Amino acid sequence: MDWLSSWVQTLSASIGLRPWAIIVFLIVLAAMLIDFVQRRLMRRLGDIVSNTENLWDDAIFHAAVRPLSLLVWLIGITLAIQVIPAQDEGSLLHDELIGRLRQIGILYAVTWMLYTLVRNIENNIIAKARREQRDVDQTTVAALGRVVRVTLIVTASLVALDTLGFNVAGLMAAGGIGGLAVGLAAKDLLANFFGGVTVFIDRPFGIGDWILLKEKGIEGVVENIGWRQTTIRKFDKRPVYVPNAIFTTASVENPSRMTHRRISETFGLRYSDMEQVKAITDEVREMLNGHPEIDGEQTLMVHLNAFSESSIDFFIYCMTHTVNWQKFHEVKQDILLQIGDIVRRHGAAIAFPTRTLDLETGKGMPGPEPIREKT
Numbered sequence: 375m376d377w378l379s380s381w382v383q384t385l386s387a388s389i390g391l392r393p394w395a396i397i398v399f400l401i402v403l404a405a406m407l408i409d410f411v412q413r414r415l416m417r418r419l420g421d422i423v424s425n426t427e428n429l430w431d432d433a434i435f436h437a438a439v440r441p442l443s444l445l446v447w448l449i450g451i452t453l454a455i456q457v458i459p460a461q462d463e464g465s466l467l468h469d470e471l472i473g474r475l476r477q478i479g480i481l482y483a484v485t486w487m488l489y490t491l492v493r494n495i496e497n498n499i500i501a502k503a504r505r506e507q508r509d510v511d512q513t514t515v516a517a518l519g520r521v522v523r524v525t526l527i528v529t530a531s532l533v534a535l536d537t538l539g540f541n542v543a544g545l546m547a548a549g550g551i552g553g554l555a556v557g558l559a560a561k562d563l564l565a566n567f568f569g570g571v572t573v574f575i576d577r578p579f580g581i582g583d584w585i586l587l588k589e590k591g592i593e594g595v596v597e598n599i600g601w602r603q604t605t606i607r608k609f610d611k612r613p614v615y616v617p618n619a620i621f622t623t624a625s626v627e628n629p630s631r632m633t634h635r636r637i638s639e640t641f642g643l644r645y646s647d648m649e650q651v652k653a654i655t656d657e658v659r660e661m662l663n664g665h666p667e668i669d670g671e672q673t674l675m676v677h678l679n680a681f682s683e684s685s686i687d688f689f690i691y692c693m694t695h696t697v698n699w700q701k702f703h704e705v706k707q708d709i710l711l712q713i714g715d716i717v718r719r720h721g722a723a724i725a726f727p728t729r730t731l732d733l734e735t736g737k738g739m740p741g742p743e744p745i746r747e748k749t
Contacts, residue, residue: 398454401450401453401454402450402451402454404450405446405447405449405450405451405454408446408450409443409446409447412442412443412446413443416435416438416439416442419435420435420436420439423435430495430498432494432498433491433494433495433498434491434494436490436494437487437488437490437491437494438487438491440486440490441483441484441486441487441490442483442487444479444482444483444486445479445480445483448476448479448480448483449476452472452473452475452476452479455472456472474537474538474539477537478534478537478538481530481533481534481537482530482534484530485526485527485530488526489523489526489527492519492522492523492526493519493523495519496515496516496518496519499515500515516581516599517574517599520601562617562619563602565617565618565619565622566601566602566603566617566618566619567601567602567618568618568619568622569617569618569619569620569621569622570599570600570601570602570604570618572618572621572622573599573604573618573621574599578621578626578628579596579626579628579630580596580599581596581597581598581599582595582596582630583595583596583628583630583631584596584628584629584630585606585626585627585628585629585630586626586627586628586629587616587620587624587625587626587627588625588627589624589625590616590620590624592606592608592614592616593608593609594606594607594608594609594614595607595609597613600618601618602617602618603615603616603617603618604616604618604621632697633697634669634672634693634694634695634697635693635694635696635697635702636691636692636693636694637690637691637692637693637694637705637706637709638689638690638691639689639690639710640679640687640688640689641687641688641689641690641713641717641724642682642684642685642686642687642724642725643685643686643687643688643717643722643723643724643725644685644686644722644723644725645684645685645686645725647686647720647721647722647723648686650720650721650722651678651686651688652678653720654688654716654717654720654722655676655677655678655688656676657716657720658676658688658690658713658716659674659676661709661712661713661716662674662676662690662692662709665709667694667695667696667705667708668692668693668694668695668705668709669692669693669694669695672692672693673691673692673693674691674692674693675689675690675691675692676688676689676690676691677689683727684725684726684727684728684729685725686725690709690713694706
């Protein structure tokens with residue numbers, strides 16, 4: 375240090391600059407070099423961790439890159455400022471104030487790193503589950519991640535206030551009184567918040583679920599569940615932002631959690647096919663019982679249902695194994711085509727609306743035979 379001080383004094387006398395200016399330059403130069411070296415090292419380390427199968431080292435690495443650079447420059451700049459001589463006792467360059475600002479900066483960098491780390495872990499859990507094709511409750515993961523991040527922010531804020539010399543206990547007491555007034559003024563915001571908490575606790579739906587709010591006429595896939603609102607992507611790809619307070623009162627239908635899909639159809643046969651009705655319904659029932667996509671353990675019915683105006687109606691009622699919307703329609707199409715084949719094999723036909731008109735002559739009057747007309 376004596377050698378460095380002597381060298382600075384000699385250089386100062388040679389170039390005509392004050393010694394503290396040279397020291398400030400050297401500190402900033404050292405911070406620049408350290409940041410350059412650590413960036414190169416972190417870049418090489420990033421190539422190493424990206425080739426590993428462990429996702430946690432990636433989360434830690436990506437969370438530490440930018441805060442580490444911030445720490446280097448923060449310490450360097452605050453040290454350089456401390457070297458500059460203060461003009462008076464009340465100057466902002468006072469050592470105590472600089473020390474507190476350095477502590478707050480370090481606290482911010484650490485909080486930033488932890489905040490990013492929590493978010494990276496949350497994303498890695500979901501990504502790993504998708505890659506391994508495992509089910510994961512994205513709603514719970516997102517909720518826990520938000521809680522941890524909010525806790526980090528609140529804790530860091532309280533520590534920063536205490537570092538600056540504020541009375542944290544007094545602020546919290548005042549906040550309790552002010553919170554009552556804010557709560558009364560922002561009751562809708564609080565209603566949405568507690569609605570979000572209800573969704574996280576009860577979990578009537580999760581991210582990726584297809585839900586239906588009949589009272590509101592909203593149907594789509596859940597994309598995000600926030601503290602204030604939930605984003606639903608409708609089937610025409612338009613997003614709908616629903617306040618969470620709605621979910622505390624409205625009924626939510628979640629088709630994504632159905633165990634089966636139902637086929638319930640009615641078929642009409644001609645009245646001239648009355649003798650074939652029993653054979654047709656028996657063969658349709660046998661076909662459904664043997665169909666690989668129909669769950670025989672669920673309710674399965676094929677029965678004559680009604681004598682309609684122009685048809686003899688029978689109905690089918692059964693459950694499919696699949697809940698996939700596209701595959702369900704493929705199964706339903708196959709069943710309908712097989713029923714059509716069964717009807718044709720028995721010499722019958724699907725009825726369509728008909729009406730018979732009988733035209734007769736007056737009583738006692740000669741005339742032609744009655745004319746029957748079908749329409």
